[in-house]
Amino acid sequence: MICEREGILNDDGYHKHHCFFRSEYKKDDWDGDWNIEPVYATKHIGGPKAIHGGNKVLDNKLKTKALARYDGKYRDELEAILRRSL
16 A cells, blocks of 8 residues: 555565654654655665665655655644754
């Protein structure tokens, strides 16, 4: 479903990535589709160029994309998290 949203027809090798991490956003809607992005495994956990390897440019890009999809009541908090991560 998430991969289809992004136009990915073959999801082999993709991981489900939460754009706003649980450690920074602890609200009940954290696991919603708005916050999930399909990310190829090497971009997710594959070293220093990966999101979880410290790639802040990619992390900020995905947070911005997730925020654009968000229509809930915690928008101000998410915007503050994004500003802190820049």
